[in-house]
Amino acid sequence: MAGLELLSDQGYRLDGRKATELRKVQARMGVFAQADGSAYLEQGNTRALAVVYGPHEMRGSRSRTLHDRAAINCQYSMATFSTAERKRRPHGDRKSTEMSLHLKQTFEAAIMTQLYPRSQIDIYVKILQSDGGNYSVCVNAATLAVIDAGIPMRDYVCACSVGFVDETPLADLCYAEESVSSLSVALLPRGGQIALLQMDARLHQDHLEALMEAAMTACKGVSKVLDEVVRQHLQEAAVLNVCP
């Protein structure tokens, strides 16, 4: 499609990856001191910054207070310079509002909100540079930020997108590949539970299973990387901590 060969005959993709290979993931927790939790994550050329405030007293309209759990409040925005073509508004359009909704939904599933009745948890994610898989990168970055904030979660939430080209599932799509087809999954890897599933593509039903399988494997791959980042962070901090 579109005159681009997304998968060469030798089985290599545009950026030289194999079909199931993930992009390089680099991350850091605790980027900012003022927030309760923060994290920066880059996955290939997509970069996101996530910040968590809370749990804290409800702000703004008290009518949103939930009496049995914490309310999760997400805002997704993109830096105006994050895309090749300059964006005019960082947030507020239909797509970003939807993305905010999806993030909220994902973290409502993963965070143990029932521990914090009547409080609010803010998760703000900013895309600094966009090259496909914005949702996944946001989820991964936000997961790290939530862990950094010490907010209890059932498990990591890892997200990844997969595409389907020439009967082959491709993992972790970049922007050029995303235009063809994409299935995004946010997974709690340990239980194999899907917190969010979204697909934008025409795909025959028979291929669905293979694609979902690929997506879940990719998510588990991401989760390994995140796990490393978290453990590294823990040790760095704890090594210096003189135990009483």
Add this chain to the structure above:
Amino acid sequence: MAADMRLPRVRKTLSVSESASHRRDLVVPGDIITSDTGFMRGHGTYVDDDKLTASVAGEVQRVDKLICVRPLKTRFNGEVGDVVVGRITEVQQKRWKVETNSRLDSVLLLSSVNLPGGELRRRSAEDELTMREYLQEGDLISAEVQSVFSDGALSLHTRSLKYGKLGQGVLVQLSPSLVKRQKTHFHNLPCGASVILGNNGFVWLYPTPGQQEEEAGGFYTSLEPVSLADREVISRLRNCLLALAAHKVLLFDTSLLYCYESSLQHQVKDILKPEVMEEIVMLTQQKLLEQEG
């Protein structure tokens, strides 16, 4: 005039040293701590399929049968008896709302404060009207957690002469998990200043008071200028606290004092430079280890 500009430095990636990789007490969310059903579930854990699982990233702590995971950084999870430093955010009927870095604003009831004119004085309707004269929005107080409401909000009290409104000094906000639990959180440091290490991570540095003026019931604050020498000590302590916190060193009177001593060779304003910070903290840790060993 001084402007210190530099390129950011790449963080030294600590190779996961042997000593650290053996630390089994560090867990991440979803890690199974034990499948033994004999343990009790504490903070930071949940039970999934009869297995005790961590829900936060941090250190596992065991007290008898109770297992908790203490995250490196979190909001204050108050318990009865904790000493806190907080800021008044709202004056309501018969109570103040206090920001204490908890997940909900804490409450200080009018009936839980000592009012001028005797401890056992009845609260009159007049007191309700003049609440803002005792404590108004923005004021800092030190207090103790009296009880915890069912939704997790804290009820505070200041019914002791050591608690009450705070006067001149400097507030440093840190992570509550860095504050070590001790018998007392009020310290008159030998270097010439006093500190309240609130369990909630709010640390209050103030000049050591001469003698307690007790007649005002804790609502009177002196507005006399603080001497330059005291100021220097307080500023140095403040920067030391930030340095220790940046390197996640547990805070208590000794660690703060050692850090203060190690920092003396530097100017106060230089302490916050990354390399100086690192040096001071290393020295502090050495001293702490020596003392332990």
Add this chain to the structure above:
Amino acid sequence: MEVCESSKVSLREFGCEQNLLSRPDGSASFVQGDTSVMAGVYGPAEVKVSKEIYDRATLEVLIQPKVGLPTVRERSQEQCIRETCEASLLLSLHPRSSLTLVLQVLHDDGSLLSCFLNAACMALMDAGLPMSCLFCGVTCAINTDGQIITDPTAAQEKESRALMTFAIDCAKRRVLMSSTKGSFSVHELQQCIAVSQKASEKIFQFYRDSVRRRYSKNL
């Protein structure tokens, strides 16, 4: 002035269905020829503090066009309808509450405003709101020959020189609201009012019949 030809003075076939939606407290659709409108009424219900009126209910009329968002034209029609409804509803019986009347255009083939009015009246009746009288809407067009056409189609509206819509109450056949467009003489206006009053009788009879039919099983 010419006497209008009787052949032009006719009402297209009209029909109505009440209580066709489950959510609103009252609903009706009204069809005049091809023009058709659906109306839903919510209330009396809680009102926003900012809109509260201490001695009567707040009536809100919303018109949803078929395509796109409401424009100034819809806003002015909303105004006309609201004033008519306020005149006939006994709003003082429900102080500090809100009534919402939503009108949805289903198809516009002329005489839309009168169809709105008729649908509104049927929906208000269906919602069981106390009213001092019923009202109906009649649209008259005067074409270039000076002939009066009642209940014009969109094509007839386009060719007309003047267009008038009246809301008429059932008790005295008085004019509750008038909305006109184009130029006409005083005499023509009076003629149109007279025609509309005549036409309203038919419509009121229809109201009566449909309500009778509706309650035929209950009584």
Add this chain to the structure above:
Amino acid sequence: MKDTPLSNCERDFILKAIEEKKRLDGRQTYDFRRIKITFGTDYGCCFVDLGKTRVMAQVSCELVAPKESRPNEGIMFFNIELSPMASPAFEQGRQSELSVKLNRQLERCLRNSKCIDTESLCVVAGEKVWQIRVDVSMLNNDGNLMDAASVAAITALCHFRRPDVGIQGDEVTVYSPEERDPIPLSIYHMPISISFSFFQQGTFLLVDPCEREERVMDGLLMIAMNKHREICSIQSSGGIMLLKEQVMRCSKIAAVKVSEITELISKALLNDRTARKAGGRCGFAESMPQERITALKTDETLMETSDVTERANDIVEKAGAPPQTVPSPLVPAPGVGQVSQGQQNTWGLQEEDEDDDDDDDEQNGKETKMETEPQEEEKGAGDVVEISDSEEEEVVILTSETSGQAKNADSSSHQKRAAASKRRPKK
């Protein structure tokens, strides 16, 4: 206005019923409610009833400049309007979470799946293309708006005909339907969204949830598919945890439902086409149910208008020159305006009058309530008017000649009458 909250016992009841594989309306877990598709008078107007949920879709088109990135493709625009008619919780013109969710899902379902040949909508590359706009209005919300909206939108698109255009040199002529037959859109496939709701942490699954069920559900999974079993979009929403097996199961159910619904849509389209070919009338008037007692229809009616001119003449003549009854304000001294003092003040008097009137009325009402009732029923409408007439005459005498007051009093008398008539049934 707020939606009425669901009580806890209702919630428990519904959940309990779902656990026992029962539903409020007696359906099985995988059953859809009855779907009814009707068409409007124009091309591209379609109504879908899904049980009590009702939506309307209208397709329209206009010539616009194409997007720079795609100079030879037409533009598709979707808008789902949550009209306050559908539910009291919907507000006009507000971008609620639900509206964003529905709009994006519809876009995903119909635009991203490329079910319409947008290249065929190009008139002059880079300059003029057709913008097809699909407006979906919610008329009644009884749950599962998404499925109803997607069926309505795709059916309306299939039904739609755009005007033909001719290009001569630089000139683009749009032909009216009379000149040249309008052209249908070229549609590759028909994606239909199917919603699955999950309850009790995903243990129970229902197809086509109604409004009550939507309120107690944990989350929703929407799968859009066409009859070739090609999935066009999947979207989960709400805080649910799905397992892969559940998604696979849902996709299988969706395939069956989609083929059923596609069948229904084709049949509806065919029926409409034959009806239109036969020259029969179609539209709402035709779709109105005749058998229900809530509906009534009349045929075209003629009116007797012989005396209209006379009456108009009468009125105009009688009125003559408009009487200058409005007293001009007296100006006692330059720069001082005064109303009321030294003038004919009608306010106090009027209030009194009204009070009297009210009392009268009330008594009247009470007294006549018992006695006049049978009478009134006999005589019907005319008599009621007469009674009020007499009252009004009184009113007219009592108040001054300003018409506003007369009207005022008039309406008050109406009120009384209405109040009286309202009391009647209580007896």
Add this chain to the structure above:
Amino acid sequence: MATAQVSEAEKVYILHGIREDLRVDGRGCEDYRHMEIETDVVSNTDGSAKVTLGHTAVLVGIKAEIGKPRPMIPNEGYLEFFVDCSANATPEFEGRGGEELGTEISNTLYKVFNNKHSVDLQSLCISPGEHCWVLYVDVLLLQCDGNLYDATSVAIKAALFSTKIPRVHISTDDEGGKEIELSDDPYDCMRIQVENVPCIVTLCKVGHRHVVDATLQEKACSVASLIISVTHKGTVTCTRKVGGGSLDPESVFEMTEAGKRVGKALHAPLMKLLQHEESLGRKTPKVGFLG
């Protein structure tokens, strides 16, 4: 946070400290906090820089696009500013909460930077009256800990320094129409002269003295502040007074003098740092947010 709450007693403490030239964090009245600067941190831009000042963090991205020159000045390009006060910085900025502050800052930036004395706008012109480069300067606030203006201006200067605009070749076709061709070679690019680009110094009047680089707590004690933009020669290009309080002419004079002194001293280390970074070349990996 955009604003900090401070009790009366704390205010007194801060006030007295400043009177004695010893601020809460040990600085003197004209000292800046520790500043970290890095350029070229976002790859989708033509130039970018990240600056942290204490806890304040600012990211600036510059994109060059071809546009039409303003009719009044056909032979110059121009700059467009947008300041995004993102919710990341503080929850108060959520939704439209940050718009007001953003507009305020960007208006000041227009005044300071968008003139030919600060930036050589003529070099941005491609063909007079027809095409010119428009530099979209997008400022993203990541953390607020006071002194946003100074941090932003330093970040903009650094980002302008790193901006590389592709060279343009204009060729005329047969019909006299001009065709613009952009160079593909990443090294064939145009740099912007940043020598004259000013830096902003914000002076906060606290009590009877004024401080530079105020923290949020100090800002809360101050009633008025003066924003001064100063070039490397010490020329003041723009001053603005912000805040509700008033300043008497003497203190305005004193503050301007102090601003000139401080601002002038700000340029030298900045330029040195930027050149040093450039000399490191592409081999040293960027730290970005991973540091």
